Amino acid sequence: xxxxxxxxxxxxxxxxxxxxxxxxxxxxxxxxxxxxxxxxxxxxxxxxxxxxxxxxxxxxxxxxxxxxxxxxxxxxxxxxxxxxxxxxxxxxxxxxxxxxxxxxxxxxxxxxxxxxxxxxxxxxxxxxxxxxxxxxxxxxxxxxxxxxxxxxxxxxxxxxxxxxxxxxxxxxxxxxxxxxxxxxxxxxxxxxxxxxxxxxxxxxxxxxxxxxxxxxxxxxxxxxxxxxxxxxxxxxxxxxxxxxxxxxxxxxxxxxxxxxxxxxxxxxxxxxxxxxxxxxxxxxxxxxxxxxxxxxxxxxxxxxxxxxxxxxxxxxxxxxxxxxxxxxxxxxxxxxxxxxxxxxxxxxxxxxxxxxxxxxxxxxxxxxxxxxxxxxxxxxxxxxxxxxxxxxxxxxxxxxxxxxxxxxxxxxxxxxxxxxxxxxxxxxxxxxxxxxxxxxxxxxx
Amino acid sequence: xxxxxxxxxxxxxxxxxxxxxxxxxxxxxxxxxxxxxxxxxxxxxxxxxxxxxxxxxxxxxxxxxxxxxxxxxxxxxxxxxxxxxxxxxxxxxx
Ligand SMILES: Cc1cc2nc3c(=O)[nH]c(=O)nc-3n(C[C@H](O)[C@H](O)[C@H](O)COP(=O)(O)OP(=O)(O)OC[C@H]3O[C@@H](n4cnc5c(N)ncnc54)[C@H](O)[C@@H]3O)c2cc1C
Ligand code: FES
Numbered sequence: 001x002x003x004x005x006x007x008x009x010x011x012x013x014x015x016x017x018x019x020x021x022x023x024x025x026x027x028x029x030x031x032x033x034x035x036x037x038x039x040x041x042x043x044x045x046x047x048x049x050x051x052x053x054x055x056x057x058x059x060x061x062x063x064x065x066x067x068x069x070x071x072x073x074x075x076x077x078x079x080x081x082x083x084x085x086x087x088x089x090x091x092x093x094x095x096x097x098x099x100x101x102x103x104x105x106x107x108x109x110x111x112x113x114x115x116x117x118x119x120x121x122x123x124x125x126x127x128x129x130x131x132x133x134x135x136x137x138x139x140x141x142x143x144x145x146x147x148x149x150x151x152x153x154x155x156x157x158x159x160x161x162x163x164x165x166x167x168x169x170x171x172x173x174x175x176x177x178x179x180x181x182x183x184x185x186x187x188x189x190x191x192x193x194x195x196x197x198x199x200x201x202x203x204x205x206x207x208x209x210x211x212x213x214x215x216x217x218x219x220x221x222x223x224x225x226x227x228x229x230x231x232x233x234x235x236x237x238x239x240x241x242x243x244x245x246x247x248x249x250x251x252x253x254x255x256x257x258x259x260x261x262x263x264x265x266x267x268x269x270x271x272x273x274x275x276x277x278x279x280x281x282x283x284x285x286x287x288x289x290x291x292x293x294x295x296x297x298x299x300x301x302x303x304x305x306x307x308x309x310x311x312x313x314x315x316x317x318x319x320x321x322x323x324x325x326x327x328x329x330x331x332x333x334x335x336x337x338x339x340x341x342x343x344x345x346x347x348x349x350x351x352x353x354x355x356x357x358x359x360x361x362x363x364x365x366x367x368x369x370x371x372x373x374x375x376x377x378x379x380x381x382x383x384x385x386x387x388x389x390x391x392x393x394x395x396x397x398x399x400x401x402x403x404x405x406x407x408x409x410x411x412x413x414x415x416x417x418x419x420x421x422x423x424x425x426x427x428x429x430x431x432x433x434x435x436x437x438x439x440x441x442x443x444x445x
Numbered sequence: 446x447x448x449x450x451x452x453x454x455x456x457x458x459x460x461x462x463x464x465x466x467x468x469x470x471x472x473x474x475x476x477x478x479x480x481x482x483x484x485x486x487x488x489x490x491x492x493x494x495x496x497x498x499x500x501x502x503x504x505x506x507x508x509x510x511x512x513x514x515x516x517x518x519x520x521x522x523x524x525x526x527x528x529x530x531x532x533x534x535x536x537x538x539x
Contacts, residue, residue, distance in 0.1 A: 038496070040516060040517060042463075045495065051464035095516055112498075115497040125500075128476040134494025134514075141465060143473040145491075225488050226477050262497075368492070368500060369509045384539040401499035 008034045008070070010318050011105035013077050013265060017061070017304045018043015018296025018311035019111035025315030026109075029324040033069045034103055036091060038076040038430070044113055044296075045133065046304035048140040061308070075101065077431040078141030080108060080265050086271075089113025092430065099357065107291045107318045110266050110279065111311060112429075114259035114297035117352070120366050120374075120410050121359040122220040124255075126228025131206030132161045141408050145172045150230050151445050152176040153256040154219040156198075161254055163204035166228045172210045173248050176232055178239050178257075181214030181351055191320040217241075219359040221253055239355030253288075257352050259301045260409065265427040266294060276300065276420045284317030284381065285310055285335065294316055302343030357414065367407040369400020388415040388422050450520035454479070461518035468494075468501050468513030471524070479503055479513065479526040 010030075012023045015037035021036040032110060035042075043049060047058040054062075065071065075091040076098075079345075086106040092098040116131035123129065130138070132153055135145040145149075148171045151162040161207055162175045205212050220231040230253055235245035272288035274280050280299040286294045293314040296307035313336055316326045360366075362375035370397050380394035388411050391397065397411045398404030403426045404411065410421035418441040449462045461470035468491050471479060478488030480502055481527060492500040494514050501513040504525045513524075 096505065096511065115493055115495060118493075125487060125489070127488050127493075130491055131493050134492060137494040137514075138472065138491065140467055141469045142462070143469045145464075145472070193460075276489045367488075368498065369446075369488075371482055395454060401502075 002297075003354065004189065007086070007104040008032045009105065010034075010107045010109060010315075011036065011087070011103055012111060012315075013080075014044065014091065014111035014113055014296070015071070015073075016111060016113050016307060017046055018113075018295060018298075018307035018314075019044070020058075020061040020065070020107065020109060021308040021311030022109045022293070022295055022318075023069045023278040023311075024066070025312040026032075026319050027066045027068035027315075028064075028218040029316065029319030029326045031068065031319050031322060033139065033289045034072045034105065035065070035069055036075045036077055036089065037071075037073055040074055040095070042071065042073070044307075045137065046307075050140075050142055055344075072101075072103075075114075076147060076430045077117060077265065080268055082269070095338075097443070098407065100242050104268035105185075106403065107293065108110055108269075109311075109314050109318060110283075110287075110292065110294045110298055111273075111296045111307075111314075112262040112265060112298055113284045113307075114261045114328040115405060116256045117258040117260045117409055118406050119257050119352070119359075120362050120364055120407065121356070122364045123227070123230075124220055125365050125368050126221050126223050127226045128223065128251055128254065129221050129253045132157060132254045133259070135254035136164065138163050139164055139168055140169055144168055144252075145254060146227075146250065147171060148250045149252040149254060149255045150174055150176070150211070150218060150232075150248055150250045151228075152178075152216075153258075154178045155256070155258050156346060157256060157258075159198070159205070159212075160344070162210055163201045165254070166204060166210060170252075171249055172208060172380055173250050174218040174232070175205065175210060175212045176218060177212070177214045177354075178217040178235055178353070179248040180237075216244075216256060217356075217359070218253060218297040219233065222247070227251060227253060227278070235355060237353070240351040240358045241355075258350065259297060260405070261298045261301065262429075263424055264297065264426040266292070266298065267423060267425065268429070283313075283316035283336075284320070286317060286321075289338075291321075294307070300343065301347060306336075306339040307341050309339055352409075354413065355409070366410055367397035367400065367404075369406070370396045370398075372407075374414075376412070381415070385415065388412045388417050392414045419432065450518075450519070451522055452522040452525045455526055458481075459524075461520075463517075465519045466514055466517055467503060467511075467516050467522065467524055469497050470518050471513065479524075479531065493524075 079090045089103045116133040222229040233241040236242045272280045278295040295310035295314040360374045376395040385391045413423040478490040489500045503513040
């Protein structure tokens with residue numbers, strides 16, 4: 001049914017820092033490589049840019065893609081399967097008129113990145129409320145999420161988001177970190193190179209007079225048909241509201257509680273996960289399935305520098321396993337270890353605490369797609385549901401278009417499960433129309 | 446951003462630039478929602494910004510259920526909001 005494309009040694013899925021570096025490293029060792037990305041330009045989230053404004057580092061990474069790499073943009077991979085002696089990668093090519101395309105490769109590198117971790121709260125479905133990464137992505141496309149913006153959530157990512165919004169001309173009414181404020185300094189001290197970066201964000205906040213408050217959370221968004229205010233509260237160590245409620249006027253809220261790795265392709269192949277919601281890999285970024293490698297945020301959230309290094313390690317390991325035998329590079333391994341330790345310390349410094357549940361009202365939507373309010377999740381629990389799966393069957397959260405990407409974390413927590421241990425089960429990684437599945441044509445009817 | 450061409454949203458012209466997504470063009474024009482939900486009829490626009498949440502679904506030139514945050518605008522695109530463009534996963538649309 002699919003168009004059979006020529007075979008490659010390695011198919012790299014995802015053209016962010018991890019996939020770019022992986023493709024380049026593998027090609028350098030002589031592998032024939034295909035690099036697939038859903039987007040119209042390479043770069044992933046970190047190097048997202050408008051046409052003609054390619055960041056310098058991305059240009060350098062792209063130059064690294066020697067002639068051995070074929071780049072297929074606007075190719076969304078919706079499924080991968082084992083097809084001995086390698087794998088078949090099923091894509092939909094094009095953005096509007098999708099064409100099914102299949103690519104065969106002896107080995108796979110999964111570098112599909114992450115999406116924001118969203119937590120529900122009253123009003124989080126109001127237009128004007130966006131994820132922190134979403135606001136950043138919009139800005140990289142040249143558009144401000146609003147004129148007067150509140151930034152909230154947890155983690156070091158809130159700072160560059162606030163700083164870049166302010167620099168682009170938005171009034172940032174405040175940055176509200178649900179955790180304590182001293183954490184970032186401690187974590188950053190372990191990697192002095194990053195202190196300068198942190199100091200620069202700090203200067204930006206000062207310069208634009210942006211308040212940065214710890215132990216504060218946006219516990220509600222208000223407005224009729226669009227956001228007009230948020231309610232900020234002081235929260236205790238568990239993130240339960242503890243007084244100090246203030247209403248802040250704003251037309252946009254950028255909110256993020258970290259990132260969730262996109263694991264569906266790895267799950268389809270049966271790759272082992274863990275620790276946490278991440279593909280398990282060895283020092284060469286090999287997953288538990290022979291011939292499948294993973295790098296970047298799919299193996300744990302660690303930022304663009306680490307993603308790039310992991311990609312290089314994976315590309316070299318794939319080459320070695322296919323008999324090319326690149327020389328060992330102890331310097332690269334040491335760098336990977338150092339960056340991994342740093343990423344872990346940052347992750348540990350910004351855990352999501354349970355008290356966000358106290359932000360929910362009965363009519364707060366937990367699942368945005370199927371419009372499932374918290375009260376219905378509670379009913380399902382009262383009816384005897386004891387895990388996320390049975391809550392889903394009874395109340396239907398996570399059964400809509402996004403397949404639980406937005407509510408999966410919350411539904412797992414509310415069902416009494418550890419979200420890190422709930423395996424996302426999505427038979428297709430991207431929505432696909434029956435027409436595209438059934439048609440034997442390369443063209444849509 | 447300098448406008449390079451126009452698209453239409455429910456008949457109203459909206460400036461857009463090459464490489465800009467339909468979602469970004471609408472948002473920049475102050476249009477922050479372009480569909481309503483199936484049950485409660487609530488307005489929705491951009492949320493995740495990267496194709497993960499499916500809140501931003503829009504109809505372009507009669508083609509329904511495209512993610513506005515991913516679909517780059519083309520000159521003359523006829524973008525329409527729908528009361529309900531959410532349909533079941535994998536539903537055939539011709
Ligand atoms: C919305 C968002 C914005 C972010 N902005 C920043 C920022 O400004 N600064 C910062 O330091 N960090 C940012 N991050 C964190 C970011 O994840 C990392 O810094 C870095 O981009 C990770 O690199 P990566 O290669 O692992 O993944 P990514 O850069 O996310 O690249 C993954 C690539 O895989 C592609 N892909 C995914 N699934 C498929 C599929 N099924 N088929 C085909 N292609 C697919 C995507 O299109 C994407 O290009 C952001 C994260 C998100 C989610
Ligand atoms: S804004 Fe989430 S899919 Fe478009």
